[in-house]
Amino acid sequence: MNGVNRKDVNVGCRVLIVLKQDxxxxxxxxxxxxxxxTKSPTHPYGIxxxxxxxxxGRVKNIQSTSK
Structure with missing residues (x-):
């Protein structure tokens, strides 16, 4: 899963992000x-x-939805 939809990203999720400097x-x-x-429901570069x-950073990939 990519990280452009806020509803897919939850606190406790294991994710891959890209930092500003990277x-x-x-x-x-x-x-x-x-x-x-991010407050909006979607963002083209990732939440x-x-x-x-x-x-x-901005979410590029969601690994898992459980903590």
Missing amino acids: QRSGKLTEGIVKEIL KVRLESGAV
């Missing part, structure tokens, strides 16, 4: 969603989230 390279960072930052590690 957008050019496309390097992905894995983590668990702590907070959803912005904060991971439990504190990293902030």
Whole structure:
């Protein structure tokens, strides 16, 4: 699943995000969603989230919906 729909992203999901500084390279960072930052129902570049590690980026892939 990609991360363009807010309804697909939940707190506790394991996701792959791209950090702002990694957008050019496309390097992905894995983590668990702590907070959803995007308020709109969809976003073409991915829903912005904060991971439990504190990293902030846009969701590119949703690994799992359970914690």
